[in-house]
Amino acid sequence: MESIAQLLRLIPKYEAFPQLVQALLPMLVSCVLIFAVLALAVLFAVWLERKVSAHIQDRLGPMYVGGWHGWAQTLADALKLLLKEDIVPASTDRILYKMAPYIVFLGAFAAFVVVPFGASSFVTDLNIGILYVVAVGSLSVVGIIMAGWASNNKYSLYGGMRAAAQIISYEIPSAIAIMAVVIPAGSLSMVEIVNAQKGGIQNWFVFRNPFIFLAFIVYFVASLAEVNRTPFDIPEAESELVAGYHTEYSGMRFAFFFLAEYANMFLVASVAATLFLGGWTQLLPASIAPQILPGPVLFFGKVLVLIFIQMWLRWSLPRVRVDQLMYLSWKVLLPISLVLVLGVGWLAVDW
Amino acid sequence: MKAEYSGEVMTLNMGPQHPSTHGVLRLELKTDGEIVADAVPHIGYLHRCFEKHAENIDYAAVGPYTDRMDYCAAMNMELGYVLTVEKLMGIQVNNRVRCIRIIMAELNRIASHLIAAGTYGNDIGSVTPYLWCFRDRETILDLFEETCGARLLYNYNWIGGLMADLRPGFEKKLVEFLDYFEPQVDNLNRLLSDNYIFIQRTAKVGILSPELAVSYGVTGPNLRGSGVKFDVRKDEPYLGYQDIDFEIPVGKGEHGPVGSCWDRYMVRIREVKESCRIVRQAVAQLTPGDVQESIPKRIKPPVGEIYMRTECPRGELGYYIVSDGGLKPYRLKVKSPCFTVMSAFREVSRGAMIADIIAILGSFDIVLGEIDR
């Protein structure tokens, strides 16, 4: 954010603006920037999902819109959703119904302010970075319950309740798996954690010891459940509950739910890349190879690989039932993550 | 999990339009949280008065209507009707007609089971098998299109023979398809049937005990999934099935109690492989001949009544025809296997969760066209 503040000083007579404006403007600009990056990334991710799913299923996917392999398909879909009639069912709770998509999106968007995209490309360096991410990420539960309740529809209610149970249960193993990284790094700040992994692929946390490798797997699985992706997409189980908590939404509000889901996907992939895969650090140490690729490019490359694995899982696995989902979280992932933290702590102590 | 009413029962309607009821079926669920206390099926949304209509048209014209009952396995529907009328009239068909009828019926059995497997995977959440099964089914439909010109509703089996002979090159394409297709079933098993998540969803759910199945009159893969070894092709052979060597897969309860959804689904997948065997033997038994030589000039059965049953992909299909000696049937009644299995649905689904209701319904593999006629 410092660089943005410096850039803003180029505006003529910037010093003459009131202090409040000078304090708020960099924040506003960086938020808009994050939103722009997120929107572009989501656009790309939706297209990628459709292409990956199509090729796994032996078909072609979008080919027509925009010429080369239908790259503009998502743009066309977003435009179409914007132009649709804004239907608010008469028997819904209007305020909650209208607010719900934005709160779900907020849960993903607000966490991006601490994610470091590059050595100095981050909005802010909170010293409680990762704790803030976990806390803000659970805001989306409130939005989902609001959507389920306000729709005044039994199917939506089912979807909302299931989603709440699912997300809350899976936050615990994911947070404990994060602890397995915080211990060797010695700090909650995301920038510190990335700096602790500098110097090549052997320094990445995921390759340092087997406990952290398993913690990566636990975090990945738990984060799939956080984002409501198959095999954990019960809240939006298309074949059971029509569309779950977003049954009654249409047009731009539905587009916002969609955007929020993919933004959440990006968030958990970014957090996993930052904590376990070294964030923006290079693959090879500076002594062997020149550091040609800039940090943000490497960061997005890692995030892309993780997102591809998420999509690959979605199209090869069936859905898990609700009680089996709870079993997985409480009886499998939680004990394993506790054992892993124990292991990491044992290894970290200077015996 | 057995349910007990806690007093707060919510009525949830899985209406006629739903992504997972295989057709227009209305399920009225009384749920207590996630557990279903009662599931009442309401049918009749696709009733088209087929049996009444058959009383007003000639015997030969009833053929296209029988196609439209179970549109996923139209050859078997036609076959049942045609065999019934031929038995009433005492017509014998030659070997070529017999072999081609077996080939078409078994190919359609494969196609129908592919739909069942694909849509079942879709209901459980795995979308990919659906696309793969339909891709394989396309080759079968292309074979049908080459022979009789239509892909889904054929009117190919006629009383006394067939509509048209096989085109040259059909046997070669058929054997090519079978050689390509049998490894694809193993692929499907690796993706879906042996998947731990799928087994957990289906192997302890929807237990239809053999006694219950027999008492409700369930037949076909649903009955064989419960361990009862009964197949009309083996027990009351028609069309020369006694000369063909094939096994009848039966559910053994490999991952849970016998009669679970997984058993029924697996019986269908194994039947696909057995059908491939049958088709290969039928192709080997083909002899040259004229497929239209036994077709009578006017189809006027003698006075009498007859009931004939055949094995369609969904169970035992029965046709009951009462003839008064005229050109049109006096009464035509169809015993539909899916109808009997829906009557067992209510008891099987008590105490299941909502997700399990979908799994049970999918494993019964119903087609509403056959239930409602």
Next chain:
Amino acid sequence: MLTYFRNLGLGLVTVLNSMGVAWRHLFTRSVTLQYPTVKWQMPEGSRMRLFNKIEDCIGCGQCARVCPTDCITIQTEKRGKDEPEIFASDGTVIKLRTYVFDIDMTRCCYCALCTFPCPTLCLVMTGAYEYSVYDKDEHIYHFAKDKPLTIKAPKVLSTDKA
């Protein structure tokens, strides 16, 4: 206790198995046909829209009689004795003037039962499948070209099947 770990291992192994199958399919050829730029080659005996070569039609009405859905309407009158004899292309003499030969494709069930009893094989099912229209009446195809000469009540041959 042991089953717990066994189930866990089994779960992981089968999940990786499924993922492997899906991965291999990423690289197989897709089977999509990009219609309408690429069109499927219809096989020879395809049963799509009906076509009647009216010059060969002798007006017997067998096709209308056998149709299960009554989609063919035929109205004929006897040709006068003083009119010149006309023949179909296979030599059969045409004794009736067909002045109405309508096929309603919205009622047709594509069973092809009408094409078999035709004595001159003038009624065929073609491979034309792209015939969507905006007005349902355009699906009634009028094949007859002649006009009726007499004004007496016509003998309708299709809907009266009693």
